Amino acid sequence: MGEKKKPKNKKNRKAGRIFKVVALTILFIILTAAVGGGGYVYAVIKSAPPLDVKEILTLEQISRIYDNKGEYMDDVPTEVKRHVVPISKVPKNLQNAFISIEDERFESHNGIDPRRILGAIYTDVKKIISKQSGMHGASTITQQLLKNTVLTNEVSATRKIQEMYLAINLEKQLSKDQILEAYMNTIPLGGITYGVEMGSQYYFNKDVDQLNLLECAYLAGVTQSTDKYNALTTNSQKNPTPYINRTKTVLSKMKETGKINNDEYTAAMNDLNAGKLQKTFADVIALRKVENPNKLNFEWFSRPVINQVRDHLKNKYKYTNSEVEKVLLNGGLQIYTTMDKAIQENTQKVLDDDKTFGIKSHLDKNKTIQPQASAVVMDYKTGQVKAIVGGRGDQPPGSYNRAYDLKNFHRPPGSSLKPLTVYAPAIDTKFATAGTVVEDSPLTDQMKKTYPNYEPNNDNKRFRGYVNLREAIKYSINLVALKLEYEMGVKTGAAYAEKFGIDFNNVPDEKGSIAALGLGEFWGTNPYYMAAAYGTFGNNGMYTEPLLYTKVVDKTGKVLLEATPEQRKVISPQTAFIMYDMLKGPLSYSATKAKFGDMPVAGKTGTSSENKNVWFSGLTPHLSAAVWVGEDIPAKLSINSNQAAAAWSKIMKKANEGLSTNDIEKPSGIVRASVCADSGLLATDLCKKDPRGSRVVTDYFLEGTVPTSLCDVHVEAEVNSSNNKLANENTPAELRVKKVFIKRNYKPSKALEDDKYVLPTEQDDTKPVPVPTTPPTTPPTGNTTNPGGGNGGNNNTGNDTGNGNSGTPPNGNGEPPAT
The missing domain is CATH 1.10.3810.10 (Biosynthetic peptidoglycan transglycosylase-like)
Structure with missing residues (x-):
């Protein structure tokens, strides 16, 4: 029995030793952890933020917003109630x-x-x-x-x-x-x-x-x-x-x-x-009431500036969402904005007035005025936004900001996108010039293969024929824009659109859409982005990110944010100037109401399909602005884009008060040259003899882009003046005339307005006129007398009654009839 207990004692002693080792190890770990942990805890406590009891108790310290003159606008209605x-x-x-x-x-x-x-x-x-x-x-x-x-x-x-x-x-x-x-x-x-x-x-x-x-x-x-x-x-x-x-x-x-x-x-x-x-x-x-109780004095501007300040605070200080809300809610911030109160209030007044658009407004089921409108005014050199109006009428807080909130409200800009995605890229890449000619006609066969079942048209349902880019912008010709975009490449157009700040990522497939890029029929944009984009044309090709504030100061007076313009090059200064000059064209056609006083103005109208949205985006030498008009639930409008231009004019007249009327200066690197309006090539004497009058135009070109070839569109040919067919051996000499024509090497599927000036292809088929023969004269006899008193021969000097044998009888005037 004793021998059996001995192994057990050994086992107990062994277990005891193991326990002691484990216990000592654990104790050592605990002591080590205590010493190390104590040091860690001490370091953490030392790095704790100072305890400011006042900061905890003064929760009512409100952040406030001021305009560009330091006058109070609003309290910050943060995303926390x-x-x-x-x-x-x-x-x-x-x-x-x-x-x-x-x-x-x-x-x-x-x-x-x-x-x-x-x-x-x-x-x-x-x-x-x-x-x-x-x-x-x-x-x-x-x-x-x-x-x-x-x-x-x-x-x-x-x-x-x-x-x-x-x-x-x-x-x-x-x-x-x-x-x-x-x-x-x-x-x-x-x-x-x-x-x-x-x-x-x-x-x-x-x-x-x-x-x-x-x-x-x-x-x-x-x-x-x-x-x-x-x-x-x-x-x-x-x-x-x-x-x-x-x-x-x-x-x-x-x-x-x-x-x-x-x-x-x-x-x-x-x-x-x-x-x-x-x-x-x-x-x-x-x-439950839907309305947000945080009604602001300047609802359309204050909420966007808070969003921008929030984003910039997060980016600079790496705040989380909750941290930045605490700063905005409890920080007692003073936010100094770029808003010009006079321009802001006038913009709202202009958009609210039915007379601006020549309409009678109505209320929709939500008691909101329709049609709606929005506008943005911006200093494109500093990026400072002067006014943002997101809608017409007295609307509840938190309503759609149709001028700024791209996520919740976006509309296709129609033709006002063309300068950004078609014409500026074509000129900047030297793919084309202001004088380049594109035929205004139905899509080419190659384009029809690429885009089957797509048959776009011009707004007026007409085709002009040969048109240069300057005229195409002026008259907003869809087919020219589509053809140019196709030849240049939609990828190029999409790349420039994004450089101009136009977002095509919401519907990625639209980056390859000829209608989206060539006609502005895409997911959409808003006046905030269009105003900034058009400012590029006045700023030497530099795009300036819109800024809504100048600085943000905390309750201790410390400057947390100080805004500086962020710019990027989109196009060359030379391209920007040429585009600015070309954009003056629409003001004598579709945007006649955009003009005001002696201030130089350039811009472009835009109309989306079925006339559901109308726009005008443009600039002066100082400011850019964009205006949109449409229904909240898209519907055909009774007005056109010239009414948007009228609103733009009234807004910009106030915004440009007291500013110089000197125009933007032309940069170096631009030359002027005379070219043919029908070929885009160097003009010849024939271009001056076009039946419509001289077709020679003088335009701006980037250095190195002036054409070197002579016009090959104007030709001279001899035709039959009575039928305008090419003269040949059948054409009587007296009907042969020389005329100047334009060439077109195919027959379009639709009639073009310049068809009447195209060189004819038919040969003159006039039948030769038979040569008249004179009947033989009977020899006179000695006993025959001429009753007319003649000498028996042809009487070329005879009496006023003539001779029966005198040949062709006289007409009523005693003269032979014409042949």
Whole structure:
């Protein structure tokens, strides 16, 4: 028996040694971790942000927006809704509900809750062992307040240690009521709703001091997961169980902590089980107003500037979305914008006036004025946007910004896109010149093969024949633009469009669409981008990114952002000038109403298919602007693009007040040359003898692009003047005339307006006129006398009655008839 026990003792001793080794190892690890961890914790605490109690308490510091003269415009309506209320206005039940469910020892701890931390660790370890998802939080209300104000939502040991350290310090500086009040004004309660007052308005359509116990329990419970427990969502309407169970949990915790008695608990649970909470939410949904209460003085400009400031803050300081919202909401920022109040207000006034467009507006089913219109005015050299008007009439806040919001409102610009995707690229790449001639006629056979079943037409349903690019822009000839784009390559057009700031990525297939690039029939753009694009023509080919602010200053006076123009080269200065000059053409055709005073103006009209959108985009030597007009639900308009030009004129007249009327100077690298309007080549004497008058035109060319060949379109030929057929041996000499014609080596499928001047191909088929013969004369006899008193021969001098044998009888005038 003793021999059998000996191995067991050895085994026990061996196990003991192993235990000692393991224990010593663990102790060593713990001590090492303690020493290292202590150093780490100390370093983290030292790097914690300073505790600014004022920053935590002064939540009502509003960021403000000012115009370009420093005058107040608006308060910042950030994407967070919050209305600060004192704790005295918050029901005691709501205070107790938050304390019970979020931090039951709030009234006794010093900022952190060791018992809760240990409990959380224990719970988390069990979840890890059992492979359950989710971790148990241990943050006190004090810690959550810090996270909502001075810290971030980052999940890391560093942030947690700093949070605990600051929480202890905060408890030393503020009372419990102050901490709870600040917490309840910063707590996120779903979407963009922060604080109990806005939470009460959002979920119950009433002030927070009107909430009953059941409603208080719900509101305190929703903060744990605003997506899961939001009773107003479609999912919650279908399945209310999650938020109902969460509300029960809060009520149970309030009873457990002694915040409510059994009778109050029972009454609230009975109401909950009876569906009263669900009915409340159903009523709220039915009565929910769509309108955003954040009505701004300058709605169309202020919201875009906030978006730009938000983006620039994120880019510069690497803020997260929540961090940048905190800066905008609590930072007391002063945002100085580029908006010129006089130009902004005049632009709104012009667009609101029916007389501008010669129409009588009507209201749609949403009580919104139709047709709508939008406009942007911009200094294209600095990038500073002077005015943004996103719609006509008095509209609710948060409405479509038809001038700026490309994601939610975009319209095809029609022919106003052609200068950006067709003509400027063709000239800049030296593929063509302003004098290059393209035939205005139906698509070529090759194009028909590439685009079967596509039969585009010009707006006036006419074909002019030979047209140069300057005339094509002036008259907005679709077929010329399509042919030029096809020959140049749609990839080139798309590349230039994007350099001009026109986004073709929303529908990628449109990058290869001849209609999209050649006619502007694509997903769409808006005046914000068109104004910036057209400014390139006045800025030596440089595109300037639109800027909506000049600087942003925080509440301490520190400059957070200072805007500087961002520019990129799109086209050469020479191309820009030639395009600017060419764009003066439409002002004597389709955009006659764009002119004002002595100010030089250049621009282009645009009309989308079925006349559903009309545009004018253009520039002066100082500013660029774009105007769009159309229905919110696209429909055929009763006006044309010249009415958009009229609005543009009235807007720009005010915007250019007091500015010089000197025109843009021509840069070096441009030459003038005379060419033929029908061939685009160097003119000959024949070009001057065209039956329509001289066809010689003088135009601008990039150096090195003046044609070197002589016109081969004008020819001279001899024709029969009576039938315009080519003269030949049958043509009488007196009918032969020399004329100047234009050549065309094929017969178009549709009649072209210059067909009558084309060299004929038919030979003269005039039949030869027989040579008349004279009858033989009878020899006179001695006894015969001429009754007319003649001498018996042909009387060329005889009497006024003539002789019967005198040949052809006289006509009434005594003369032979004409032959």
